[in-house]
Amino acid sequence: MSAQPEKPPRREESAGLMEYSTESLVPFGPIHPALKEPEYFKLVLEGERIVEVIPRVGYVHRGLEKASESRPWIQNMYMFERTCGICSFVHSVCYAQAVEGLTMFQVPARARFLRTIILEMERIHSHLLWVGLMGHWAGFDTLFMWVWNDREVVLDLVEAISGNRVHKSMNTLCGVRKDMPENMEDRIIERMKYLTDRARYYRDVIDTEETMLARTEDIGRVTADTAEKLCAVGPMARYVGMRRDVRLNDPYAAYDEVPFDIVTRNEGDVHALLRLRLDELVVSANIVSYAVKHLPDGPIRIKIPPTIPAGEHSSHCEAPRGEIFYFAKSAGGRTPERVKSRQPTLANIPTALEMLKGQTLADVPIVLTAIDPCFGCMDRMSFFDIDSNKKWTWSGEQLRQYGINKYFPERAKRQLHGQKFSSAGLGFKEKF
Amino acid sequence: MPKKQIGSAIPEMFREMLEKPSTEAYPFKPIIVPDRFRGKLDIDPAKCTGCSVCSLVCPSSVITMVDMGIRKLADRELKVRKPVFDLASCIFCGECVDNCAFNALEMTKQFELATPNKSDLLMKKVFT
Numbered sequence: 001m002s003a004q005p006e007k008p009p010r011r012e013e014s015a016g017l018m019e020y021s022t023e024s025l026v027p028f029g030p031i032h033p034a035l036k037e038p039e040y041f042k043l044v045l046e047g048e049r050i051v052e053v054i055p056r057v058g059y060v061h062r063g064l065e066k067a068s069e070s071r072p073w074i075q076n077m078y079m080f081e082r083t084c085g086i087c088s089f090v091h092s093v094c095y096a097q098a099v100e101g102l103t104m105f106q107v108p109a110r111a112r113f114l115r116t117i118i119l120e121m122e123r124i125h126s127h128l129l130w131v132g133l134m135g136h137w138a139g140f141d142t143l144f145m146w147v148w149n150d151r152e153v154v155l156d157l158v159e160a161i162s163g164n165r166v167h168k169s170m171n172t173l174c175g176v177r178k179d180m181p182e183n184m185e186d187r188i189i190e191r192m193k194y195l196t197d198r199a200r201y202y203r204d205v206i207d208t209e210e211t212m213l214a215r216t217e218d219i220g221r222v223t224a225d226t227a228e229k230l231c232a233v234g235p236m237a238r239y240v241g242m243r244r245d246v247r248l249n250d251p252y253a254a255y256d257e258v259p260f261d262i263v264t265r266n267e268g269d270v271h272a273l274l275r276l277r278l279d280e281l282v283v284s285a286n287i288v289s290y291a292v293k294h295l296p297d298g299p300i301r302i303k304i305p306p307t308i309p310a311g312e313h314s315s316h317c318e319a320p321r322g323e324i325f326y327f328a329k330s331a332g333g334r335t336p337e338r339v340k341s342r343q344p345t346l347a348n349i350p351t352a353l354e355m356l357k358g359q360t361l362a363d364v365p366i367v368l369t370a371i372d373p374c375f376g377c378m379d380r381m382s383f384f385d386i387d388s389n390k391k392w393t394w395s396g397e398q399l400r401q402y403g404i405n406k407y408f409p410e411r412a413k414r415q416l417h418g419q420k421f422s423s424a425g426l427g428f429k430e431k432f
Numbered sequence: 433m434p435k436k437q438i439g440s441a442i443p444e445m446f447r448e449m450l451e452k453p454s455t456e457a458y459p460f461k462p463i464i465v466p467d468r469f470r471g472k473l474d475i476d477p478a479k480c481t482g483c484s485v486c487s488l489v490c491p492s493s494v495i496t497m498v499d500m501g502i503r504k505l506a507d508r509e510l511k512v513r514k515p516v517f518d519l520a521s522c523i524f525c526g527e528c529v530d531n532c533a534f535n536a537l538e539m540t541k542q543f544e545l546a547t548p549n550k551s552d553l554l555m556k557k558v559f560t
Contacts, residue, residue: 075491078525142441149454156466163468163539169525177530178468201444208440 022046026361030059034137034365037375041356041368048360053353057346060375068339073099073308074173076336080326081167083341084377086129087319089115089122091326092171094317095339097252098328099173101313105304109296111175112254117188117291118162118170119253119317120284124195125154126320127277127284130372131202134274137366138215143205150198153191160184175301180292188292192285199281206274216271220355220367223268230350234322236371239276240268246318257294260287270370306334319344321372338407345371346378470524470539473517473555479536482513486528486537494522517555519545 024045030038038059044052064083068076081092093115100107107115128151135143155165162168162178170178206212222232224240237244245262247255263279265272310332316325322344329338352371359367394402405412456463465471473494487495500512529537547553 071491074489074527078491078523078527082523142445146444146448152454160466160468163466163470163526164524167523167525169470169523169527177526181468205441205444208435208437210436210438213436 023051028364032365034368035373035375037373039373039375041364043356043361043364045361048362050356050359050361050364053356055349055353057349057375057378065339065341068336070335072306072334073336074306076339077171077173078169080339080341081169081171083343084319084374085166086126086374087122087321088167089118089171090317090319090324091341092168093119093253094315094319094324094326095328095341096171096173097315097317098313098326098339099308099330099336101315102308102311102328102330103174103304104309105174105302107174108299108302109254110179110298111300113257113291113295114176114178114180114300115171116254116258117180117288118158118168118176120287120291121154121158123284123320124281124288125151125158126372127281128154130277130320130369131274133369134216134270134366135212137369138212140209140212140215143202143212147202150195153195157184157188157191172301174304175299177301179300180295185292185295189289192289196282196285199278199285203275203278206271206278212274213271215363215366216269216274218269218271219359219363220270220273220370221268221358222351222354226354227268227351230354231347232322232351233344233347234318234320235273235276235280236322236348236351238262238264239272241266244323246316246323250316252315252317254291258287258290260290270366273370307332308336321345321374322348343374343377345374348373349378465541465543469541469543470526472540472542472545473519473522473524473528474538474540475515475517475555476536476538477514479534480514481534481536482515483533484513484515485531485533486515489527489531491525491527492521492523494518495528519553519555520550 026043026045028041028043029035030040040056040059042054042056043050044054064079068079071079077092077095080095081088083091128147132144132147132151135141135147158168159165160181161184162170170176206216222240224242227237227240228242232240232242233244241264243249243262243264246252247260248262260283263276263283265276308330310330312327312329314325314327316323318324324344325340325342327338327340328336331337348371352368352373355367355370356364482497482500484497487497494517495515496518497513498516500514503510503512524539526539529539545553
């Protein structure tokens with residue numbers, strides 16, 4: 001039996017706590033009513049104000065990327081769709097685009113428009129869900145119920161088109177599986193007009209209602225410089241004035257054929273996020289109406305062979321939470337050699353920590369909800385050794401070395417012979 | 433900036449009070465699902481030829497092919513195989529229905545699949 005590991009020192013040195021400090025430490029999570037998924041934030045408080053936040057991510061690691069290496073290309077689509085339970089379609093579109101880039105086939109125009117329609121409907125339903133949650137955490141439960149009632153409108157449309165409310169299973173490689181049902185055009189346009197009116201009404205409510213303003217104004221302030229330095233994506237970048245949107249900067253699907261403009265705001269607080277997402281909802285409703293009116297004729301999919309030519313390709317899309325990124329590598333077989341996915345919440349965590357600094361403890365739920373977190377999507381890897389009760393994570397350099405060792409064994413061997421092996425990689429366990 | 437006030441949503445509240453409830457009386461009234469709804473998977477055993485394409489395309493390995501004996505066709509002996517569905521792990525994507533060349537599979541509109549016994553979801557319709 002091995003020796004018992006030494007107990008860690010009681011004092012939290014990483015938090016900079018002194019023995020007689022006025023600072024106190026409040027654990028937030030992993031299980032907390034404000035967090036829909038387990039994630040841990042160590043809050044260092046001075047009085048009631050937060051001075052430091054130490055996150056600990058990785059609780060919902062599911063092994064999606066490794067599992068994808070043992071499944072055929074087309075079946076991975078359904079698995080990556082289940083990365084997120086809210087914005088599921090955008091994951092399958094992003095994965096499909098990464099794989100389509102490896103083939104020589106083009107997606108038909110009608111399929112691209114249908115993808116755009118479903119993507120924007122998904123953005124509407126995700127933003128409405130978020131507005132409702134914000135109302136809930138601000139103590140305005142009436143707003144929560146109204147918004148979620150209106151969310152049913154768009155979910156009914158999605159169900160009528162694709163056959164399911166959340167996991168549409170509508171995408172396929174080089175096309176979509178379901179065509180637009182007949183006589184749906186008028187219904188969609190009429191419902192989008194209704195949603196636009198409702199979004200404008202909610203915007204008036206959050207602008208004038210004092211209970212909402214008291215909880216959101218001047219909360220979670222970040223400057224544009226900080227957000228840019230910390231690589232914020234999606235609405236978290238747009239609410240400080242950055243024009244950062246993949247739909248506009250690098251159009252995919254049919255976004256280059258649909259006229260639209262993104263919304264930005266300059267205030268940089270939680271109230272600006274509310275305004276921004278409600279304005280984006282109007283933009284999305286307009287995109288859906290335009291795309292439904294100008295839906296081109298033609299086939300909706302191309303049947304492609306089950307093997308994908310060897311190569312590497314990456315793709316990025318604008319999910320409701322920000323930019324998502326997929327990388328696919330093929331060795332010419334029926335299964336991928338490597339698929340990498342990066343979700344927007346991971347990119348927004350550093351900005352969220354900056355938002356939390358200087359806030360009171362009571363504002364933590366509303367600020368953490370404001371970034372629209374999807375922790376289950378973002379968790380990719382962490383290590384636990386049950387025998388020695390150790391937990392550790394890898395740095396970027398260690399991950400790179402591991403990748404070289406795994407996928408290019410010859411190169412790793414050359415490295416071993418050329419120089420004395422000292423860095424991370426093979427000896428990673430001893431190092432920690 | 434508009435004027436701040438308390439209770440700006442009260443007119444909406446009165447309007448909502450006059451409308452009928454948004455919730456559905458679900459267990460007492462059946463829910464009408466759209467035409468494309470993907471519910472419980474069903475098979476027509478008479479149409480199924482046992483080609484096993486559905487078991488190959490299934491993303492969650494719901495479908496397994498079971499040997500059902502040997503069929504004689506002229507002077508050849510052919511293995512008869514039929515699919516068995518474990519609906520407990522079905523993700524209702526409909527990929528098997530799309531790929532069935534003989535229209536033997538169908539997604540019904542039935543969605544009440546909750547059961548205390550997991551083996552109830554093992555569909556062995558082909559054996560009967």
